[in-house]
Amino acid sequence: METSTTPTSKRGQSPKVLALIFVGAIVVTVTITALLINIFERKQEGHASFAPVVQIDETVVDPAVWGQNFPSQYEAFLRTAEFTESAHGGVMVPHDVEGDPRTEVPSSKLEEDPRLVDMWLGYPFAVDYRHARGHEYMILDQQFTLRNTEFNQPGTCLNCHASTPSMYTALGDGDRQAGFLAMGTISLDDAIELAEHPVSCIDCHDPETMALRITRPAFAAGIAELKALEGVEDYEVNRDATRQEMRSYVCAQCHVEYYFAGEDKVLEFPWEKGLDIDDIWDHYQDVGHVDWVHERTGAEMLKAQHPEFDIWAQGVHAKNGVSCVDCHMAYEREGAVKVTNHHITTPLADINASCGTCHTTGDGVLADRVTTIQDRFIESRDRSLDALVFLIGDIETAIAEGTPEEYIDLAREYQNKASFYIDYVYSENSYGFHAPDYIQRILSQALDAARLGQLALTGVPAEDLQPSVTTVNNLNASLRSQ
Template identity: 30%
Template sequence: MKTLKQALFVMLAGMATVSAMSVSAEEKSANPVSDQNQLNNDKFKDMKFDIDKVAVRNDLFAEKYPLQYQSWLGTSQSEKIGDALAEDPRLVVLWGGYLFSSEYNHPRGHYYAVTDVRNILRTGAPKDENSGPQPAACWTCKSPDVARLITEKGEDGYFGAKWAKWGNEIVNPIGCADCHDTNSKEFAEGQPALRIARPHVLRALDKIDWNFERSDKTDKRAAICANCHVEYFFAGDKKIVTFPWQNGVSVEQMEKYYDDLQFKDWTHSLSKAPMLKAQHPDFETWTMGMHGKNGVTCVDCHMAKQQTADGRVFTNHNIGNPFDNFQNTCANCHDQSKEKLQGIVNSRKERVQSAMIKLEDQLVHAHFEAKAAWDAGATEAEMKDALQDIRHAQWRWDYTSASHGFYMHAPEVALEVLSSGLDKAADARRKLAIILTKHNVKQPVAIPDISTKEKAQAAMGIDIEKQKREKEEFLKTVVPQWDKEAKEKGLLPADAK
C-alpha cells in the first residue's frame, strides 16, 4: 500500500527558469516602501561569502562532478524560443504601457538564463553602464555572479546600479554556486551542501517561518527553488528584490501587502489602472497543493535521481517535465500508467486555461471601456473603484498565468483564483457601464483588431521595429565588449563563445 505522499499526482513541468523576467524602471509608486526596515531583516544585511572562493564558473566542476555537469548541460537543448505574445495577442493589451507587451517568451533552460535576459527587448539597448530602462535587479535570478557581486558591493551597491552596470560581471548562467556551497567540506566530499546565497531570499523565508538553516533536508530542497521561482518586486530607490510575503503567500495576502503599500508596477496605458505584474509564484502555489503539503518537492519531480549503467546514482540537473523522465519521477510513487496520469494532468490544464482565457477577454474589454470613459470626461473619483477592480482582477489572472504548472501544483486553488478574478472583472465592467452611460458613450465599446501580435502591438502604439533595431545594435556592439572584459577578468573561460 502506498503512502498518502506516494499517492499524489506528480507535478508537471513548470519549474524551468523563467528567461528574462524583468520589470519596468518606471517609478513604481509615490511611496513604494514607507519603511525599509519593514522589508529588511538586519541579520541578513550585507551577508558575506569568501569572494575568492565563490566559484561562479560552472565549467570548473565538470571534472569532479561529470554526471551532474553533463546533465546540467542538457538544459541547453531547449533551443526553441516560444513567443507567448504571438500565441495569445491579448497579452499585448493586458500589459499595455509595460515592456512585457513588447516581448514575452516561454522559459528556456538554466543554460540560457544570461543569454535570454540580454536578448529580450525588455532590457532595452543601453549604450553605457548608466543607461537603459532596467535596474540591476533584473540580473538577480540569472547567475551565481550575483552572490559574488552582493558580497563585493553590498546589497545597496549591487542593487543601486543600472542593469547595464554589471553586463561585464554577470556572465555565467544559473549553476552550481547558486544552490550549493561549493567551497564547503561537505561539497568536496560529494554532499549537496545546499545554500541560499542571496540575503533577500533568507529574509523572505524568515517571514513565513521557513528558517533555512534550521530546516530539514526536504524543506531545504524546496527552499532552494525559492531563490528564483517566486513572486517579487523591486523595493525603494535601490530597487532591492523583495518578496511580498509579509502577510503570507496566497493571492489575497500578497495583494493586501501591495495595496497597503499603495504599490504599483506600472500605470496601464489604456485604463490608467495602477497595475501589478506577477512574476512566477511557483514556490507559493506549490505550497498550496497536495504535493507541497505532503513534502513532495520540486527536486523529486523535476530533478529526480538517476542511475548509470555502472550503478552510480546522481541527481539529474536537466530540469524539465517529469513525464520526460517518467520511470524516475512519477513511477516512483504512482501505479497508474504514464498515459493515465498525462490524461489527468491535461484535463486539469484545459480547465484552468479555459478559465484563464475567459478572464483575459473580460480584462481586454475592461481596459478599452475604461479608456472610453476617460476620453468622455470621466473623473478620477468616478473611476477609482472600477480601476481597483481591474487591478485586482488582472492580478489574479497574472498570478495564475505566471505560475508555471499551477494547474498541476494546486489545480483547485488555480480555479478558485480565476473564479474570483472573473467576479472582480465583472464588477469593474458593471461600474464602467454606469460611468459610460452617464457620459453618453455608445455601448458596447469597440475593440480594435488584436487577432495577431503585430496587430495588437500596432493598436497599442508600440514601435516594435525601432526596439528591434536598437536591440540588434546593442547585441552587435555592447555585448561582445562585455564578454571580452569578462574573459580578461577570468569570469569566463578564454574559449567561451
C-alpha cells in the first residue's frame, strides 16, 4: 500500500496530505494575521504618543498643553507632586505659618542635625533648611522659605525654581540672554510674579523636534569653561553635546554648586579651574567670594549647595557614561514603546527599574550596597562636622582670651575650608552614593582642616601646617626612581 505522506509524490497528494496542508495553511494565515494585527497595534501605540494633537511652540509653557501630545510623559510628570519616602529624604510634617499657603512641608534638616545651625550661624540657612521634594513645589517652597520671607532674596534665585524661557524673553524684550542678566536686578518676589510654572517641558525640550536642549545661560557658560580646560574651543552645548551628555546636562542646569557674582547678582558656576572641589575652592579664593561672616567667630565664609552634577561627574557611573536620566528617569515599557519615566525622584523607589538594566545581582544585594555606602558616608560626615563644631568653639574661646589676631585669622581660614568641604557633601543629596570614594576624600580633607585650625590657634605658623608629603600617592614610582 502506498502510505507515503511525502507531498512530493509524483502521483499527486493523498486526501490526508491535502488536509494537513489545508490545516497548516490556516495556522500560518492565522498566525501571520495575528502578527500583523499585533504589529499594527504596536505601531498605533508608537504613533499615539507622538501624534501632534496640538501645535506647540516657544510660547507654550503649560505642560498640560504638551501633555495632549504626550500623555504618558505628562501623566508621570504630574506625579512629581507626590512625596516619595526614602531612607534619608525626610518626611512631610504639618505646617501652619501666617501668610504661607502650605499646610505641610518636608521636615527640617536643622532640627534633624542642630550642628548645621552652628556651622551656618549668621546666614539665612541657619534659620530654615528642609529636605527637597518633587519639582512641582519648586516655586512654592522657594517663595515661602524663611530664607526668603525673612531675608530678601534676588530674582536670580528663580533661575532654577521655575520655567524660565518665557520669563527671560519677557524680561529681555525678546533677548533671552539680556533677560537672564536682568534676573538679579529685581527681587525674588517680583520675579515670581512673572513665573508661569515650575520647570516644564519647554525647559528641557525643543518644542519643534522634542530634542533635549539647554535653556540656562549659566550652564552653557560653565560647561564651555570646562570643555575649554579639556582643549575644546568655542564649545556650544546645544550644538556640540552628545545625546548621552545631554541626559545629564539638562539636570546639571540646576543640580550644581553655584554663586551670584557682582552687583547684579549674576548666576555663575565656579568651574573656571575645573570641577574638583579643590579647583572650586581655588576659584573662590581667587575671586575673593564671600557668602557671609560667621556670627560666632567672625570668619568670612562660603556656602555650598546641592552639587549633584559636580560630584556625580567624579564617580564610577559618570566614568562609564551612566547619566542622571539612566537612574532617575529609567525607561518604562508601554507595549512596544519605551517611555522615559518623567516622575523624577529617588531611584530606590523602584530599584529594579532604575538599576536592573545594568546590574543583575537582584534587589537585595544592590539595595544593601547603597545602604552601606550611605551609612559609611554618614559616619565620616559626622566625625568631620563634630571636629568643625569644636573648632568654632575654640576660636570663640581664643577670641575671648585675647589670643594673637594672626593665630585667629589663620584658624578662621581653616574654619571656612572645613565648613565648605563638609557643606559640599552634606548639601549633596545622594548621601554619599554618587561618588563614594571621592566624598570620603573630601571629608578627610575637612577633618584635616578642622585639626589644622586648632593647631593654628596654638601658634603653629602657616608654613608648618602644609602637607609634609606630596608624593605619597606615588610611593612605588619614587622607590623605583631611587
